[in-house]
Amino acid sequence: MKHYDLLIVDDEQRYADMLARRLGLRNLTCQVCYDGRSAIECLAEAAFAVIILDLQLPDLYGTEVLAQIKQRRPDNVVIILTGHGTEKDKQACLAAGAHAFMNKPLDIDRLLTIMNRLKTRSA
Amino acid sequence: MIPTAKDFLGAIWPPFRHKDDALLTPYYTFHDYRQIWGMGIFILMAAALLPLLVMTLIYYQLTEQSIDREAILRTERVASNARRAVTYFLEERLAALTFTVNEMGYDRLTDPGRLKEVLSNLKLGFGGLTDLSVIADDGTQVAYAGPFNLEGKNYSTQPWFMECKQSSACVSEIYLGYRDVPHMVVAVKSLRADGRFFILRATLETERLIQTLDSYRTGEHADIFLVNHAGVLQTPSKYYTGPDQRLTLALPPYSERTQSLVASDAAKRAVVIGYAYIDTKIAATSFILMVVKERAGMMKVWLDLRHQINWFLAVSAVIITVVIILTSTFMVNKIFHADREKAKTMMLAESNAQLASIGQLAAGVAHEINNPLALINETAGYIKDLFLIEDRYKDDTEMVEHIDSIIEAVERCGTITRQLLGFARHFDVQVQPINLKRMVDDVVNFHKKEAEYRNISIHVDIPESIPLIETDRGKLQQIILNLVNNAFQAISNGCFLDIRAKMDDAQHVCLFIRDNGCGISKDHLNKIFEPFFTTKKEGKGTGLGLSITYGLVKKLSGNITVESQTGEGTTFMVRLPIRMEKEIPS
Numbered sequence: 001m002k003h004y005d006l007l008i009v010d011d012e013q014r015y016a017d018m019l020a021r022r023l024g025l026r027n028l029t030c031q032v033c034y035d036g037r038s039a040i041e042c043l044a045e046a047a048f049a050v051i052i053l054d055l056q057l058p059d060l061y062g063t064e065v066l067a068q069i070k071q072r073r074p075d076n077v078v079i080i081l082t083g084h085g086t087e088k089d090k091q092a093c094l095a096a097g098a099h100a101f102m103n104k105p106l107d108i109d110r111l112l113t114i115m116n117r118l119k120t121r122s123a
Numbered sequence: 124m125i126p127t128a129k130d131f132l133g134a135i136w137p138p139f140r141h142k143d144d145a146l147l148t149p150y151y152t153f154h155d156y157r158q159i160w161g162m163g164i165f166i167l168m169a170a171a172l173l174p175l176l177v178m179t180l181i182y183y184q185l186t187e188q189s190i191d192r193e194a195i196l197r198t199e200r201v202a203s204n205a206r207r208a209v210t211y212f213l214e215e216r217l218a219a220l221t222f223t224v225n226e227m228g229y230d231r232l233t234d235p236g237r238l239k240e241v242l243s244n245l246k247l248g249f250g251g252l253t254d255l256s257v258i259a260d261d262g263t264q265v266a267y268a269g270p271f272n273l274e275g276k277n278y279s280t281q282p283w284f285m286e287c288k289q290s291s292a293c294v295s296e297i298y299l300g301y302r303d304v305p306h307m308v309v310a311v312k313s314l315r316a317d318g319r320f321f322i323l324r325a326t327l328e329t330e331r332l333i334q335t336l337d338s339y340r341t342g343e344h345a346d347i348f349l350v351n352h353a354g355v356l357q358t359p360s361k362y363y364t365g366p367d368q369r370l371t372l373a374l375p376p377y378s379e380r381t382q383s384l385v386a387s388d389a390a391k392r393a394v395v396i397g398y399a400y401i402d403t404k405i406a407a408t409s410f411i412l413m414v415v416k417e418r419a420g421m422m423k424v425w426l427d428l429r430h431q432i433n434w435f436l437a438v439s440a441v442i443i444t445v446v447i448i449l450t451s452t453f454m455v456n457k458i459f460h461a462d463r464e465k466a467k468t469m470m471l472a473e474s475n476a477q478l479a480s481i482g483q484l485a486a487g488v489a490h491e492i493n494n495p496l497a498l499i500n501e502t503a504g505y506i507k508d509l510f511l512i513e514d515r516y517k518d519d520t521e522m523v524e525h526i527d528s529i530i531e532a533v534e535r536c537g538t539i540t541r542q543l544l545g546f547a548r549h550f551d552v553q554v555q556p557i558n559l560k561r562m563v564d565d566v567v568n569f570h571k572k573e574a575e576y577r578n579i580s581i582h583v584d585i586p587e588s589i590p591l592i593e594t595d596r597g598k599l600q601q602i603i604l605n606l607v608n609n610a611f612q613a614i615s616n617g618c619f620l621d622i623r624a625k626m627d628d629a630q631h632v633c634l635f636i637r638d639n640g641c642g643i644s645k646d647h648l649n650k651i652f653e654p655f656f657t658t659k660k661e662g663k664g665t666g667l668g669l670s671i672t673y674g675l676v677k678k679l680s681g682n683i684t685v686e687s688q689t690g691e692g693t694t695f696m697v698r699l700p701i702r703m704e705k706e707i708p709s
Contacts, residue, residue, distance in 0.1 A: 020500040025508045083493040084544055089390055104493055105500035105537045 005115075006030045007048040009039040010081070022108060026102050028115070036060030036078040047094060048076065053098075055060065055089060059067050063092055070097045077118055081106060086123075139459040146649070156459050163451040167688040171443050179436055186425065191385075194421040196393050199383035201399030202414040205339040205347060209412055210403055212335055216309050217292055217328065217405040219245060224313040226625045232257050232323060237270040253306060258284070258322045267484045270300065270327070278324075283308050287322050292406040297329050297357045298347075301354045311405075333358050335411075336456055345418030349401075350374070363388065370417065372396070386417065391640045393418035474649070485654050489543035495635055496536050504591045508682035542667045543654065554703050556591040557599060559632065561620055566603045570611060585624040594703045598675045605672040606636045606695050610649065613693060614640035631698055639692035646689055679703060 005028040010016040011032055020030040031046060033039040036057045042048075051069060055062030066078055080093045083104045092100045099115055139156035145485035153159060209425040216320040223241055224232070231237050242255040251277045254269020260277025278284045282293035287310045295308040310324040332349075338356055347358035355369045369391045381399040386552065388394050397414040407452060417425070507526045509517050518522075533605040560583075567581055574581055592599075610620050650656045676683040681699035 012498065015494070015501055018498065018505050022501060022505045022508050025512045062520075072407045079174075083497060084490050103541065104497035105533055106497065108504055 002032045002046040003048075004029045004046055005049045007033065007039065007042060007046075007051045009033045009036070009051065009057065010054040011035060011056065012054075014082065017060075019106070026112065034058075036062075036065040039065060043069065043072055043076075048120065050099075051076060051078045052111075053078055055085060055093075063089070063096060066090050066093060066096050066098060079111070079114065135403065139455060143264075147463065147466045147470060150469040152462050152465070153458070156455060158509075159458075160451060160455045163455060167447045168444065168507060171447065172440055174438070176440070177468055179432070179540075183429065187422075190422060190425050195383045195385065195397075198395045198397035198414055198416050198697055199381055199468075200397075201339055201347075202343075202383065202399055202412060204335060205414060206399035206401060206412050208335050209332065209349070209401055210337070211406065212332055213294055213309065213401075214403045216249060216325065216406060217294070217311060217403060219249060220309060220311045220323050221292070221405065222324055224311050228311070228320050229257070229315040233266040238266050239469040242268040243489070251328045253326040253328055255326075257326050258324055260288075260319045260321060260388055261308055265321075280510070283296060283310060283324075284322070288320075290406060292599070294403065294406050294408040294410075296351050296355075296409055300437060306402065307332075309406075329358065339414070342416065342420065344417035346415045348411070352411065353409075359409060360415075365389075370413075372413075373412070374411065382444070388415075388417075388681070395421065421546075443452075448665050479494055481654055482589060485543045489540035492536070493540050496533055496540065500530065500533045500537075503533065530562070542671060555595050556593050556672050557596055559589055559592055559624055559634070560585040560587075562596075563603060563624075563634075566600065566607055568684065569604070570607060573611065576621075577621045579611070579616065580619045581622070582619065583622045585622070589626065590701060591622055592632060592699065592701055594679050598679055599699075602672050602679075602697060603634075603636075605668050605675075608667060609695075610636060610638040610640065610693070613642075615639045630701055632701055634697045634699070635694055635699075637692060637694040642689040642691055642693055643685070643687040644689050648685065651685065652683075 006020075006023060008020055008023075008030055009018045010019075010032075015095060016032045016034065016100065020032050023030050030043060031048065033042055036059050038088055039051075039053075049091045053062050053065060053069075057065065062080065062082065066080070069078055074097075077099045078097070079102060080089075080091070080098050081102045081104060085093075085103060093101055107114055139160070141380070147155070151257045155558070176420045182589070223245070227237065227241065232241070233331040238255055238257065242252065246252050246253065247484040248279055254266050254267065256458060257266040258278055260266050262277045262281075262284055264276045267472075281295075281397070293309070295310075297305055299305060307327050307329060308324055308326060310322050310434065312320050312322050312438050314320050336347050336349070345365060348359045348363075350360075350370050354370050354374050356370055363371045373386065373388075375384060375396060375398045377400055378398075379400070381397065383395065383397040385393060385395055395416045399412045401408050407696075420511050430700065435705040503526055507530070509520070510523055510526070512553055558591065560664055562600065563583055563585060567583060570581070575629040606618070607622075614620065617637050621635070623635045623637070625632045625633055625635075647656075647658060653666075654670040656664040673683055675700070676697055679699055680703055681697060683698075685693060687693040687694070
């Protein structure tokens with residue numbers, strides 16, 4: 001099974017690619033999915049340290065994807081990154097086991113801080 | 124200040140007559156209150172006064188007619204009674220002469236001694252006789268008893284003699300005669316043994332007749348007199364004597380019975396005339412008895428009463444008018460106030476709806492913009508990464524600066540879209556008890572340094588009696604902070620800021636934030652809660668502060684209003700429920 005640092009799930013393809021490229025520049029390995037189902041399929045084929053998940057996906061809503069991820073990999077770290085998350089979404093996601101809830105535009109340094117903290121914790 | 128007439132008028136002038144706020148005009152149900160007021164008064168006045176006036180006029184007419192009829196009847200009755208008295212007066216004397224002439228016969232009457240005896244007996248019986256004479260058929264006086272010696276005088280040309288010759292008796296008109304004393308002659312004809320006729324003639328003083336007539340005179344404006352068929356007065360008239368003793372009134376037409384009519388006198392005044400052509404059973408006369416009464420005099424009691432009624436009517440009309448005007452004004456005012464309240468509510472509801480739809484639109488725009496914004500952010504970030512991480516253009520600091528400014532601009536846009544989304548969304552509210560005074564003090568503390576530096580005095584007056592408010596801490600803090608920030612931006616150095624609170628009713632508290640800064644112009648006042656509305660220079664303000672405050676107050680089930688005078692300052696009033704329901708209306 002292949003191992004990646006990140007799985008980016010976002011329906012905005014160019015955004016997901018660009019984010020993957022920026023993280024790649026920082027020596028992080030990334031896999032990109034553009035909808036919920038393919039993201040769940042990816043989980044079967046590879047392992048990810050962190051999953052970055054958008055809420056507005058074309059097939060499934062982000063919270064459903066989150067629930068399925070948590071069902072398969074209860075310990076997997078999921079960070080929600082959304083363009084317009086409501087307080088209700090935030091509460092729902094955190095309750096469902098999301099590690100963090102972030103709004104677009106993304107502050108990449110904040111994401112890196114979280115990643116580093118996770119690395120040191122697992123190390 | 125001494126109140127002027129204008130102040131007084133302003134105080135009683137009904138508010139619907141003042142020019143009102145043009146913004147409210149489209150929301151009124153009725154537009155022309157002055158017309159409604161005028162029409163109301165007109166209709167009420169017509170309904171109240173018209174029947175009153177019509178009834179009064181009908182009453183006047185009926186009363187006048189009945190009084191007129193009564194006056195005519197009364198005059199006729201007086202005339203009828205007087206006629207009977209005059210007729211009786213004459214008939215009595217004629218009957219006495221007839222009795223005498225038949226009883227005594229020619230021979231005994233021509234005896235001077237006997238004639239004197241008869242005169243004295245008649246004087247005793249009737250009085251008012253001056254003399255008595257016997258006249259032969261040739262008109263020569265053959266015997267005389269009385270104070271004047273008129274024996275041998277010839278009367279053949281006298282009209283009474285000629286009349287007496289024709290009929291059995293006669294009554295002369297009243298004339299002055301040889302003696303220049305008003306008198307009248309009554310005479311009866313009889314036959315001598317030889318078949319020739321002779322006449323017994325008596326001269327009557329008119330005084331007794333005048334006295335009899337006078338006894339029927341009633342009232343100040345009544346007149347009673349005898350006139351002959353030629354219109355010459357036979358007894359004195361008080362008011363209608365013309366030159367040569369002629370009557371100044373027109374003679375009434377002949378009638379056998381007593382009659383009455385309404386005519387006008389020489390001065391065109393209306394007079395009621397009762398009259399009778401007098402004829403005795405024994406002889407006809409040329410007398411017309413007339414009773415004349417001035418109509419105005421007879422109507423005087425009625426006219427006085429009418430005068431009083433007119434006064435009463437006028438006073439009543441004035442009172443009715445005043446009451447109608449006051450009542451109409453009061454009622455129209457009530458309607459106007461209700462309508463204005465309705466208009467205000469409708470305007471507020473419309474502006475709320477407008478605000479909400481603007482909010483939704485803004486949220487939609489923000490939502491759509493957020494994705495491309497995120498892409499710009501990442502792309503710019505990637506370029507910057509290329510510069511910094513790949514070391515390709517490490518020394519090109521200018522490029523890095525440009526990219527930083529792009530990222531900074533994106534961050535700014537991100538803030539705006541977040542605020543916009545926050546403005547439209549209904550976030551969960553966490554209710555907890557809050558001490559309002561402590562919260563205000565906390566917020567004021569943030570500005571303490573700035574206030575000291577700018578020499579701004581801040582007064583906080585929140586009584587201890589204000590209870591703990593159960594509401595959302597974060598949102599209330601944001602509201603107060605926004606309003607205080609707003610005030611600080613509006614005031615210049617040396618001004619003041621006044622924060623007060625009071626209970627509005629048992630369930631609501633009012634917080635007032637007042638400054639004496641530049642104020643808000645009337646045109647702007649309606650728009651200040653709209654998103655993106657700002658009077659600050661471009662780039663200095665987002666125009667979202669007050670619209671977010673507005674949204675927050677609504678979320679806390681409260682409302683916010685503003686009053687402002689340009690150059691004098693602004694007061695924001697936030698009214699919040701003491702105990703907020705956990706269910707938030709969406």
